[in-house]
Structure formats: structure tokens, C-alpha cells
Amino acid sequence: MPEPLRLLQVGAGGMGRAWLRTIAANPDVVLVGLVDLDVGTARAAADEHGYSGLPVAASMDELGVEFDAVVDVTVPVAHPKVSVEALLRGVPVLCEKPLAETVRECLQMAAASEASGQLLMVSQSRRYFRAVNAFQRQIAELGPIGTLSCEFYKAPHFSGFRERMAEPLLVDMAIHQFDLSRKLIGSEPVSVYCDSYNPPWSWFDGNAAASAIFTYANGTRFTFAGSWCAPGLETSWNGFWRAGTPSGTATWDGDNAPVAEPDVPAPLGDEPEEIAGSLAEFVHAVRTSATPQSEVHSNVVSLAMVEAAVRSANTGVPVRITDIVAEAHTEALSTTQNPDLLAALKSWPNPLAAVGLA
Template sequence: MPEPLRLVQAGAGGMGRAWLRTIAANTSVQLVGLVDLDVDVARAAADEHGYHDVPVATSIDELDVEFEALIDVTVPVAHPTVSVEALLRGVPVLCEKPLAETVRECLQMAAASEVSGKLLMVSQSRRYFRAVEAFRRQLAELGPVGTLSCEFYKAPHFSGFRERMAEPLLVDMAIHQFDLSRKLIGSEPVSVYCDSYNPSWSWFDGNAAASAIFTYADGTRFTFAGSWCAPGLETSWNGRWRASTAGGTATWDGDNAPVAEPDVPAPLGDEPEEIAGSLVEFVNAVRTGTKPQSEVHSNVVSIAMVEAAVRSADTGVPVRIADIVTDAYTEALSTTQNPDLLAALKSWGDPLAVLGLS
């Protein structure tokens, strides 16, 4: 058995505490440091989870420890700074979703991974539900998917920044469903038409509801319809899914095992789920050099889906994913200050090819 991978975690808030519990339950890793802008919060979180001897600090530079990987659980706006700093120190990073707030920043983070030669992986936790993998296996047996749909209806009262966002549903939540559609369809998105709006009774300032239709490269259509101000008969947090294929139909309620007609068995495995699953895949990728499913270059496409949906909602016309990427690439070339990152970006030539979109 190899020695546990020595981890530093950045971020000790609510999600940070969930990661501390996950790290404690995995014998393949060892927490050796915890950083947070509020050192008292970091100390309390570490002590609460039994890490009384683990040093805490307000930044990685303040920690006097040797570590082999970083878990970035900071707020999304800080991901580009924290993850890139670690990568350029020669440390692989597992970053909480979303990778960044803009595709431009995502491209710069991908460049940092290339410059450092170190892995940057995103924890798209919904990919690690056992039922998702069973659903994917069902679809593979039934044949090509023509239409995949997801309904998402919840009524959360966050009373924080989400209720003040311009597009809370699309920007803060839909990344999960958009990203899952890529895993289930097995192709890449080409364009989207999206309409977002805010029902009259909504407690959100911005648009808490949206409908979107994505066209995929293989011709599949993925439709998303959802609301964050829909009390009563709520769906799972994963949404309610339906796939129409050449050989039949499969559905997943977001919580239980999927079902299909004609019947296709969908036994659930026993693999780790959610962030525990992403941590297992990250450790394996670091140890073996294999490419995980949410490696940075691939995950940029899911962020581009969100940005394209928002642009379509703003403009009222369909938006091509390629246009989002190329516009972001042009912006990245003009705003990147680090000469090594800029050189890496310039070497791409065609960003669509780098991201697997052409």
C-alpha cells in the first residue's frame, strides 16, 4: 500500500467541512494543512473533525508543511487564484465546482495545468452517483439517444448571495445537469437556445426559472426545464430525467435506480458517491497518471454551456458553444499577465481542438 497522499485543503466553510469529513473517511489521503481567510474558522473546523494537530493558516504560503496535492474548496471567485498558485508550485489540484466564474478564467487555469504539468480536476460530484452510472449503462444498451430531458423544480430559501444573482438557477445550479447531459449522451454540445424568467411570486431578485434546448454534435437534443421557486411536488436535487432512444425509453427520478422499457437491468454498484467518488478518482489519477473524467480541459465545456445559456437568455437567440469558447480565448489572450500562461495559450492555435470540440 502506498503512503497516503498528503493534502492541504483551502476553504473551511460549509462545503469545506463536508470535504474534511470525506478526507477523514478515506485512508488513501492525509490532511496536513488547512487554510482559510478566517484562521479562527479554519481552526474550529479542523478541531471539529479531529484534526487537532493539523496546522491552519490564512494562505498556503503561511503553512510550513510538505504536501502533494491541494483541495480547493474556496468560493468560486477565488478558484483561479488559489488553484493556479498551487499548480505553479508543482502541486496537482482537485477544485470544487464551478471551475471558475467565466470561461476566460477556465482557459487560463487549463493553461496553468499545462505549464506546470500537473493535474487540475474539477469535482463534478453529480457524476459519481451510483444511479447515474446505472442510467448511463442502460442508455448504452438501449442505443443512440434522440432526446434527453431533465426537469428540476425546487423551492430553496438561501437568503444569501444566490437570491441576489442575475441568473441564480443557470449560473449556480444548472452546471450539474448540463454536465451530466454530456456524460449520459456521450457527445459534445454544439448550441443552445435558452429562455430565463422570474415568476411573479419569486423571492429571488434575478431569474429563478429557465428552459433550455441544447443541440449535440451527434444530433441529440437535451432539454432542461427548471425553477428555484417551485413549491410543491418538488423533484430531486438531481432533477427528473427521461431518455428516448432507438431501443426504448429510460427514466431516472434523481434518487433511486433508473428504470427502462423494455426492461434493462440497472444494478447499482458499491463505488463511493458524490465528493467521495471524485476524491477517489483524483487520488487514482495522481498516482497513475490516468486522465479523470472531469479534467480541466473537458470541464471547460460544461462551463461554456452555462455561459452560452446565459448569453442566449440575454439575447433571445440561439448561441453556439464554439462562439463562447473563441470569444473567451480572445479575451484570455488579451488579459493574461503571466508570460508562461500566455505562451501556453498562444501555443493552442485552435482552442476548440484543445477542448475536444473540433
Template sequence: MPEPLRLLQVGAGGMGRAWLRTISANPDVVLAGLVDLDVDLARAAADEHGYADVPVAKSIGDLVGATGAEAVIDVTVPVAHPKVSIDALRRGLPVLCEKPLAETVRECLTMVAAAEVSGQLLMVSQSRRYFRTGNAFGKQLAGLGPIGSLSCEFFKAPRFTGFRAQMAEPLLVDMAIHQFDLSRKLIGSEPVSVYCDSFNPGWSWFDGNASATAIFTFADGTRFTFTGSWCAPGLETSWNGKWRASSAQGTATWDGDNAPVAALGDGTAIPAEVGDEPEQIDGSLAEFVQAVRESAVPQAEVHTNVISIAMVEAAVRSATLGTPVRIADVLEDAYAEALATVQDDALLTTLKSWPSVQQVVGLAD
């Protein structure tokens, strides 16, 4: 058996504590150090989770040499992801970054360039890709043949405080990336365009638009419809949403939690094959370790994950303009912004070397 992968975790807040529990439960990894701008917070979090002997510090540079770290888990706030992840990559460390990769597609493209310059893996933890019943739903879809339509209903009523309550588009920006990203996995194609309408019900406790409907057209012709609200008390859906897929052969449904149900047009049931693979962030960590050890490309590798961020940005743009928006246009605009703003010579040279931003992220051949 190989030695456990030695990890530096950056971020000791609420999600950071969840990652500390995940790391402690995985025998293939070991926590080598914990980094946070608040060193006292980091020390307390480490001690609370059984890591009293693990060193803490304010920066990766303070620990990377002394700990023998081999990889980094970036669990900082989204605005810090580019700085932290790029720093780690440049130190020769592969990175598993919490979602979203960054706040803008422009920043995401800079992170793609950093991964290419460093030659290191940058993977995003899209935890909704690692639900056993969701994977079973995907297998049923494969058995139904080409999917014509896929829909997701998402209705919750969380009483958030802080930045979420004040965002202009809280549902689309902070939540919908989970469902948008999962739609790509389930359909097996890439989005081309979106029309989105967002609004805020009169009873909403959010400052911004807490409700939205988005219709995506995919390259294979599939339509994906997301409709949801963060101010919908009563009969709430799963945090994963409630899904339905239709094809010429039949239909499959998934309530977001339990085993999915599928049947052919003649009524023949398609069994749900629910496995025992690691779930949620346990699943993303397991795939990250495997990818690092085998030099493999994980399903949420940085290049392709940019498309999921572009789906969010395109939906917000569509809701603002009131017109359909092409994913390619969002990518091209972000690429032009990156070329105009990136000052690091190595990153800029790499960006300029790309034959096409759409080709680089896998949206075009």
C-alpha cells in the same frame, strides 16, 4: 499499499467542512494542513473534525514546505478558484477544485494554461457524476443504443439568502451546471448550440431569473432539454433532477435518487445495475487520488470541464439575446478575452501556442 496522499485543503466554510469529513473517511488520503483567510475559522473547523494536530494558515505558501503536502483540495468560493488553484499548480501540486471551475470561461482557459505550464493535474469535482443510480442510468442508456433525446426536469424551492437571492440568473449560473455537465456524460457527445429562455415568476423570492428552459443540440444530433425552477414549491424533484431518455430501441427514466427504470419497445425491461462505488464528493476524491497515483486522466479534467462552463455561459447569453448561441462562439470570445487580459508571460505564451481553443478543450478534432 501506498502511503496516504498528503492533502492541503483550502477553504474551511460550509463546503469545506463537508470535505473535511470526506477526507477523514478515506484511508487513501490524510489532511496535512488547512488554509483559510480566516485562521480562527480554519482552527475551529480542524478541531471540530478531529484534526487538532493539523496546522492551519492563511496561505498555501505558509504550509506547503513544512507539511510535505502532495496535492491541494480547493474549496474556496468560485471567485477565488483561479488564484488558489493556479498558485497550487505553480508550486508543483495537483489540484482537485470544487465546481464551478471559475466564474467565466475566460478564467477557465487561464487555468487550463496554468495546468499545462505546471504539468500538474487540475480536476474539477463534478459530484453529480458520482451517483450509483445515475451511473446505472448511464449503463441503461448505453444498452438502448444512440439516444435521440434526453430531458431533465428540476423543480425546487430553496429559500436562499445572500448572493444567490441577488444573482441575475441564479438557476442557470449556480445550479444548472450540474445537469448540463451530466448530460455530456450521459449522451457521450459534446454540445454544439443552445437556445434558452429564462424568466422570474411573479411569486418568486429571487431578484433574478429563477426559472429557465434550455434546449441543447449535441454533435451527434441528440437534443438535451433542461427545464426547471428554484421557486417551485410542492412536488419537488430530486436535487439531481428527473431524467428521461429515448432511443429507437426504448426508453429509460431516472428520478434522480432511486434505481432507474428502462424498457425496450416490446416491453422487455433492462435491469438497473447499481454498483457500490463511492458517491458524490467521495467519488470525485477517490478518482482524483487514483489519477494522481496512476498519472491518469479523470473524467472531469480541466480541459474538458471547460465545455460545461461554456454551456452555462452560452445559456445565459442566449437568454439575454433571445437567440440560439453556439458553444464554439462562447469559447472563441473567451479565448480572445484571455489573450487580451492575461499578463503572466508563461500563461500568455501557452495560450498563444494553442492551435485552436476548440481543439484544446476537446470540442473539435
């Protein structure tokens, strides 16, 4: 048996505590340190989760321990700084979603992965539901998807920053569904037309509802319709999914086993789920050099889907995903100051090919 992978976790907030529990439950890893700007928060989180002797600090430099990899569970705005710092220290990184707030920053993070030769993987936890894998197997039995749809209707009262965002549903939530559509369809998005709005009874300042239709390279259409101010008969947090194929239809309610007509058995496996699944795939990738499904270059496309949907909603016209990536690459070239990252960005003959869109 190989030695456990020594992990340093950065971020000890609400999601950070979920990661502390997940790391503790995985025998293939061992936590050797916890970093948070609020050292008191880090100490309390460590103590509450059975890590009473764990070193804690406000930065990686102050910690003074050796580690094999970093789990970045900071707030999204801090992901580029924390993940790039770890990569340039020569260690692989598992970063919480979203990878960053902009596609430009995502490309800079991909460049850091290349410059350092280290893996940067994003934890897209919705990809790691057993029912999702069963749903994917059902669809494969039925044939190619013509139309994939997801309905998402919830009524959360978050308070705080989400209720003041301009596009809370699209920016803070929809990346889960957009990214999962890529996994299920097995192709890449080409363009999107999106309309976002705010119902009159909404308690959000920005647009808490949206409808979007994506066209994929293989001709599949993915439609998303959702709202964060939809009380009554709410869907799962994963949404309600429907896949139409030449041989029949498969649906997943977001919580239970998927069903299909005609009946296609879809037994659930026993693989680890959600962030535990992310961690298991990350450890496997680090040990074997395999490419995980949410490796940084590929995951850029999921965030580009979000940016394209927001732009379409703002302009009222369809937006091509490739335009978002190409413009972000130009911005990255003009704003990147680290010479190694800039060299990596300049080395791409085609930025679209670098993220799998060419």
C-alpha cells in the same frame, strides 16, 4: 500499498467541512494542513472534525508543511487564484465546481495546468452517483439517445447572494445538469436556445426559472426545464431525467435506481459517490497519470454551456458553444499577465481543439 497522498485543503466553510469528512474517510489520503483567510474558522473546523493537531494558516506560504496535492474548496471567485498558485508550486489540484466564474478564467487555469505539467481536476459531484452509472449502463443497452430531458423543480429559500443574482438558476445550479448531460450523451454540445424568466411569486431578484434546448454534435437534443421557486411536488436536487432511444425509454428520478421499458436490469454498484467519488478518481489519476473525466480542459465545455445559455436568454437567439470558447480565448490572451500562462495560451493552434470541441 502506496503511501497516502498528503493533501492540503484550502477553504473551511460549509463545503470545506464536507470535504474534511470525506478526506477523513479515505485511507488513500491524509490531511496535512488547512488554509482559510479566517484562521479561526479553519481552527474550529479542524477541531470539530478530529484534526485537533492539524496546522492551519491564512495562506499556503504561512503553513510551512509539505504536501502532494491541493483540494480547493474556496468560493468560486477565488478558484483561479488558489488553484493556479498551487499548480505553479508543482502540485496537482482538485477544485470544487464551478471551475471559475467565467470561461476566460477557465482557459487561464487550463493554461496553468499545461505550464506546470500538473493535473487540474474539477469535482463535478453529480457524475459520481451509483444510480447515474446504472442509468448510463441502461441507456447503452437501449441504444443511442435521441432526446434527453431533465426537469428540475425546487423551492429553496437561500437568502444571501443567490437571491440577488441576475440568473441564479442557470449560473449557480444548472452546471450540474448541463455537465451530466455530456456524460450521459457521450458527445459534445453545439448550440443552445434558452429562455429564462422570473415567476411573479418569486422571492429571487433575478430569473429563477429557465428552459433550454441544447443541440449535440451527434444530433441528440438535451432539454432542461427548471425553477427555483416551484413549491409543491418538488423533484430531486438531481432532477428527473428521461432518455429516449430507438429501443425504449429509461428514466431516473434523481434519488432511486433508474428504470427502463423494456426492462433493462441496472444493478447499483458499490463505488464511492458524490465528492468521495471525485476524490477517489483524483487519487487514482495522480498515481497513474490517467485522465479523469472532469480534467480541466474538458470541464471548460460545461461552463461554456452555462455562459451560452445565459447569453441566449439575454439575446433571445441561439448561441454556439464554440463562439463562447473562441471569444474567451481572445479575452484570455489580452488579459493574462503571467508569461508562462500566456505562452501556453498562445501555443494552442486551435483553442476549440484544446478543450475537445474541434
